[in-house]
Amino acid sequence: MNIMLFILMIILAMFFVFISLSLFEKEGLKYVYIIYNIVSFITSFKILELASININASIITSSLFYLLTYIISIKSSEEEYKKIIKQTLCINIFLAISIFIASLYIGTVNGNSAINMKYLYLYNYKILISYPILTLVNQLAIFIIYNNIKEVTKSEIKNTSLSCLTTLMLDSILFNTFSYIFKLDFAEIIALILSNYLIKVLITLIYIFIAKLLLNNKKVKL
Amino acid sequence: MNIVLLIIEILLSYLTILLLYKKNKIEGLYLWILTFSLIIGILSQKSVEIFDLEINLGFVTNTMFFIVSNILVQKKGPEEVKKVLSIIIVSNVILFTMSITSILISNSNINLISNDAYNQIYNLNNRIYFASILSLIISLYLNSVMYHQIRQLKNKLWITNLLTNIIMQLIESTLFCIIAYAFKISFINLVELIVIRYIFKIIISIISILLIYRINKIGS
Numbered sequence: 525m526n527i528m529l530f531i532l533m534i535i536l537a538m539f540f541v542f543i544s545l546s547l548f549e550k551e552g553l554k555y556v557y558i559i560y561n562i563v564s565f566i567t568s569f570k571i572l573e574l575a576s577i578n579i580n581a582s583i584i585t586s587s588l589f590y591l592l593t594y595i596i597s598i599k600s601s602e603e604e605y606k607k608i609i610k611q612t613l614c615i616n617i618f619l620a621i622s623i624f625i626a627s628l629y630i631g632t633v634n635g636n637s638a639i640n641m642k643y644l645y646l647y648n649y650k651i652l653i654s655y656p657i658l659t660l661v662n663q664l665a666i667f668i669i670y671n672n673i674k675e676v677t678k679s680e681i682k683n684t685s686l687s688c689l690t691t692l693m694l695d696s697i698l699f700n701t702f703s704y705i706f707k708l709d710f711a712e713i714i715a716l717i718l719s720n721y722l723i724k725v726l727i728t729l730i731y732i733f734i735a736k737l738l739l740n741n742k743k744v745k746l
Numbered sequence: 747m748n749i750v751l752l753i754i755e756i757l758l759s760y761l762t763i764l765l766l767y768k769k770n771k772i773e774g775l776y777l778w779i780l781t782f783s784l785i786i787g788i789l790s791q792k793s794v795e796i797f798d799l800e801i802n803l804g805f806v807t808n809t810m811f812f813i814v815s816n817i818l819v820q821k822k823g824p825e826e827v828k829k830v831l832s833i834i835i836v837s838n839v840i841l842f843t844m845s846i847t848s849i850l851i852s853n854s855n856i857n858l859i860s861n862d863a864y865n866q867i868y869n870l871n872n873r874i875y876f877a878s879i880l881s882l883i884i885s886l887y888l889n890s891v892m893y894h895q896i897r898q899l900k901n902k903l904w905i906t907n908l909l910t911n912i913i914m915q916l917i918e919s920t921l922f923c924i925i926a927y928a929f930k931i932s933f934i935n936l937v938e939l940i941v942i943r944y945i946f947k948i949i950i951s952i953i954s955i956l957l958i959y960r961i962n963k964i965g966s
Contacts, residue, residue: 526851533847539839547832555780559837561846562784570864571854578856581848611770615781618762622785625758629751629794636866637791643863685912704857712856746931 526574530584537584538734541592552607553738557596560589565619565655568699569595569648577719578607578702578712590662590691594684595738597667605616609663616656624652654702658695666691684735688728696721748796756845756950759810760957767961772821777816777832782807783834783882784841788867790878790922799942802926804878809950812914815886816907819893821877829888831883838879858887858952885918903962904955911951 537560544556563585570581580586597605627645633639645652669689677683700716708716766774789804818826845868853861868875895908900906923940931939 529847529851533844536843536847540836540843542941543765544836547836548829551776555776555833558777559840562781562837563841566788567840567844567848568782568862570848571856572848573852573854578854581851585844606838607770611777614757614766614769615777618758619781619785622755622782622789622807623760625751625755626789626792628794629748629803632793632795632800635793637793640863640866643859644867648857648860708856716856 526572530574532732533584536590537588538731541734553592553596553599557589557592557608558612558615560585561594561616561659562619564589565616567680568651568655568703569644571716577723578716579719579723580716583720584727585724586695587692587724588731590695591664591665591684591688591728591731591735593663593737594670594687594691597670605667609660612663613656613660616659620652620656624649648703650705650707651703655701658698658702661698662691662695665694680736681732683730685729688732689725692724692728693721696724749796752796757903759806759813760954763810763957767817768836768964772818775818776829778814779811779830779833780837782810783837783879786811786882787838787841787875787878790926791872791874794909794938796946799946800939801946802874802878802922802943805943805946806950808878808882808918809915809947809954811882811886812889812911812951813907813954813957816893816910817888817958820897820903820906820958824894826954827886831887834879834886837838852859873928873930877922880925881918881921884921885914888917889914893900903958907955907958908952912948913948915951916944919947940946 537703540559541556544559545552548555549659564582567581567585568580568582572579572581600608623645625639631641666687669690670683673683677686696717700713700720704713704716713744763778766778768774770777786804789807790802792803793800794803795801806815815827815830818830849865849868850852853865889910892913893906896906896909919940923936923943927936927939
């Protein structure tokens, strides 16, 4: 059942990219990019168990987010890419502050939403801090890695795979270390890093054909 | 404590809108809509007491949606609201689908308390989540129609904004409270919630007229 739901999530995430592209036309790519960034942020607070493996709930959306980052880095000029990075950072910071402030409000006695928000956002305050910073680091990493690999190989598939796989490794290590350090055991963090990376690689490999489709489609631009 | 946080929240909302507009113009306003439409449902679930009055959080962000929408209608025409509504619907459908599927998948034993809290916040039976999105979509649409019509009669920025806000905040507050709480609480309590929400939102929207003037000064 869990695996079926997970596959459904992968398909739906891909489906929404095309929905957004057809609905918002030239702005579609940017909108879906920002949406997946925020959804990744929001869902990153939960850890799932999939076939006895612990993974982060944001695993699908963040894989897609980094793949879209890669596509945007190719499709846009350096200036445009810098602008997008700044926008994403700005949005993530405002979002983190807003969620933090909302969690600090003292709730009414009969409502348990205050307790839920406290357990979700205040207990995991490290995610609120690390997500905006790590997203920025990974966005920059994609750009640097892509430009370096471009000089070595001209194969589009190799370039996409190598750029995404390296960034995903960086993301899995940094995110899980900063978010769960002093909270989980060292062994649990290592297991989380490995499982997240392996599943993310699998998802990205599935999604690579979307990247190819979007890269070759001249209508898709920023 | 809550009053201080409310003031910080209002100031932060102003700052966010101003900064995004200053750096990205109209695109910045769409980015604001995109970002905050995804958390408004989550914020609305928490009820707090401000001046001993019970109210659902998210009312500041909700009021700001009307302000941003009015700026867009003022600058680009009433057609823009269709795009705003599409953004709110698409982003929430994506968030809802992803979060619901992640709830249905078993929790990990790691970080168990947070996993349970996550499941309760994104619960399928959550009426407040739907109420906040639905009331926002309906009232934003009506707001754009009304704003455009008033503007044709009297093209004064503060009059059009004040009039639309007085009427639309009442419609939004009523819709939100009915969808979220009807048949759950007594009629008297329901009316009380509507009135409290309306008063808070009206105060914020009156203050926010200054923001509209500030943005108008920046130009497009």
